[in-house]
Amino acid sequence: MAELAAGIRSGRAAALADEPDAVHQAPHDGTTPAEPARRLPALPRLRRGGRVSERPWRRTAGCWGSAGTWRSGRPTPVPRWRTSASPTSLGPVVVAPLEQVHAAAHAVLVEWHAGPEAAALDALLDRWAQEPPLTKRARRPAARVARKAVRRQVRRVLARSDRGAEHDLRKAARRLRHTADAVAAVHARAAALGKLGHQVQGVLGDHRDALLLAEHARRCGAEPLAAYAEQVAAVAIAGLDAHLAALRERADS
Structure with missing residues (x-):
């Protein structure tokens, strides 16, 4: 819990300073400020008597996510687009509206971190780091609990593998990732x-x-860019079945 609390705090300064890609720049180990906040519920269940509110960390995840929406660390297809449009014409039409959205989201992020909910979150994380509010389930053998937790998340992913359920599938895959990260020390196959x-x-x-x-490019009247982005989307989704097959095979072995 102390490590997760430190992870939530670790990227604040850079993101609040609006450094490029600060929200998404951390390595893929769950250490971006939003990810530990999302990962906390994957740990042994928290005490429900005198219920500990989930709102502070979920609000944190939402604020970080909104601020990073238009500055994702993923490569964008825009630089590979080739049309007669010049960069100077593309910027005002396509990029400028996104920068405006980002600026508004960043302002919300900065305001939230100066408010009482951010202070309450810090106090909650400090308390949990000192005395994690665990239930009796946390007394069970860690390896057995870990195997069961990971199996449950794998089943959730595979149960949502039908086309048309991509949003739910993405959430389930993210939850599998975070659950596996949380129990990797006691589960040999979790990684x-x-x-x-x-x-x-x-x-x-x-x-x-x-x-x-x-969608955004089409709304801005940049049809060639919209068509290219749709091609990128088609290429991306074409690789999904292979990853799901690999997961299914690994789960059955």
């Missing part, structure tokens, strides 16, 4: 299963990002 969950999440994230870019 491999978490990596497969991350691959599924990444493919779906690339697909979603490209579709969002296509």
